[in-house]
Amino acid sequence: MLIKSLAASVPLLGSVIASPSRYSSAYLINGDQPPFKPSDQKTSPAKGPSFDFDWVTPSVNLDSLSIAAYALQESYDASNWFSKFQVENIPDPTHGYVNYVDQATAQSKGLYRTQNNQVYIGVDAKTTLNPNGVGRDSVRLMSKRAYTHGLIIADFAHVPGSNCGSWPAFWMVGPNWPNQGEIDIYEGVHLNTYNQMTLHSSPGCVPVYNQNGGQSGAHVSEADCGAGGGFNGCGVQSNVATSYGTAFNARGGGVYATLWTSSGIKVWYFPTDSVPGNIRSNTPDPSTWGTPQANFAGCDFDAKFSNMNIVFDITFCGDWAGGVWGSTSCAQINPSCNAYVASQPQSFGDSYWLVNSVKVYSV
Template identity: 35%
Template sequence: MYTLGLLWLAATFFTTLARAAFTLTQNYQGQSFFDAWTFLSGVDGNSSSNVLYQTREQALQKGLVSVNAAGHAIIKMDNITDGTKNPTFGRSSVYILSNATVSAGSLVIMDATAMPFGCSVWPAFWMQGQVWPADGEIDIAENVNLETKNQYALHTAQGCMHPSAEQTNATLETGTLISTDCFNETNYNQGCLVGDPSPNSFGAGFKSTGGGAFATLWDDTGFKIWFFPRASIPADLSSDSPNPSGWSTPTASFPTSACDTPNFFGPQSIIFNINVCGSYPESNFNPSCPGKCQDFVGVPSNYDNAYFEVSYLRVFTG
């Protein structure tokens, strides 16, 4: 009995170690960053926005995607064209989704030194399944206008929830619970939403403090998302063998106890996009921004800060 008990403990220990081991499977970095993406083009059919997404060729020609001298990928909105005399003007921008997908058993790490911000600006770094909402959506970095606190969300078919406030404690997540129902038809597709308490997790605050890293773990316990400010990034995060079990409490956590993730999430494409106006920024426009959202669209200098600067994006499986 004693020997069998030791064998069982040993097996459990090594199984845990095996699960903690990750292998790098996708690496988006440097001059090859944009080689494995699909560029969606045209208007945004999902929101009443004032954006015109560009093809790969158009985006390269207009300088909306590039790699700078530091080897960082730049994904930006047009800040040159004056559209003030065109009442139907749509500002050129970028919407890219990864050709490779991410599935359960993955760790996604994105390190950036800047993310887009400004009145009317609606950027996102997120993941979405092939069929929406049946295959789910995971919003890793998203907010609007001049907000400086990031928000994390799931959007799904009916039946997926975040634990209630009574069920949530400091061991689950450090973020602030905003809404619990992930169903896309609840509260105008707000999703189950967790707010980041850090005033430097988005926008101008993120950029002024050197940015940071977002890590998303998708395993058989659900989703865990961490935001690490530049000064607090774990030493192993940028290595070839990151170990989430040694990190602090996640900023946001969506456990399978409240959402049966295998039934609500299929393989996900990774997405970067920068939208302008639309339902989300317009509903949150005042008091942070004066006037109406559309008043900003035609003036190019309003978009000088509307860009991602991504050090790297890596996907591990384990």
């Protein structure tokens, strides 16, 4: 967890971003929906100050479990959030136009707070900036507790809106990336309305997507989750047009549930008016939830994914959002992603997370 030189520890991805094999000129949704994301470097060794983690390794790891087997391990909410998440005041490993501030700065500027029993995690939406400067103030969080396996249920009242230049993510990552993996549960860029769920690993994890009930989303990127040394990942795009950003918020929020076992990783999305009753009653039973959005199976998941922390961030431009900028309608407003983000603070008034809770159950 030591901060290392990004120049030394993170390969530059200019050649990857320019590769035709990593980009399609056919944006599927409203002219602005990339069919898959380019290299995702959220998991550079530059992870911020070191601190002790409480490693959690549940002893049972089968998909077909009784309700009683899902025991609540941790509940993150407004009552305990600040003591259970570390604010990461680090350079952005994805090379974004962003300034991840420390906790004192974030709280003094109102970017990180609790309100109405919810947790607010936002960005500076007031300041006009120099496009050649460090970037827009934002907050990046990592849980102090790490997990191997689990049922992770995130209840969001609001997610960052679909805005040109933005790249928010809710994800999990191991300490020795890519060897202990990364699970991107919620992620997208610019004007997207469809969420993308992606795994990153060391080479050799090639999931199949038609086992154990299949999935409703579409596999849209690499076959090997370790492609490009783990940077490219293997992604699944949701088939629900309200699964991301502004459209998600228009439904009144919702829940993302991720089941991670030895046999695979599944992700479900539920709009707030369709959340299963057993989630609301804290007795979750994935066997009753229907087909997941993403269903990664057929890999040695225990060898590729372990000891993962929960992360929230909102960055701008950088490797993905900046890399595809010129192919989106956003470039018609300003040819430079950084320049747009610098000059349009008012565009990011809805770039914030409002979290009801994140609950982790053992499996």
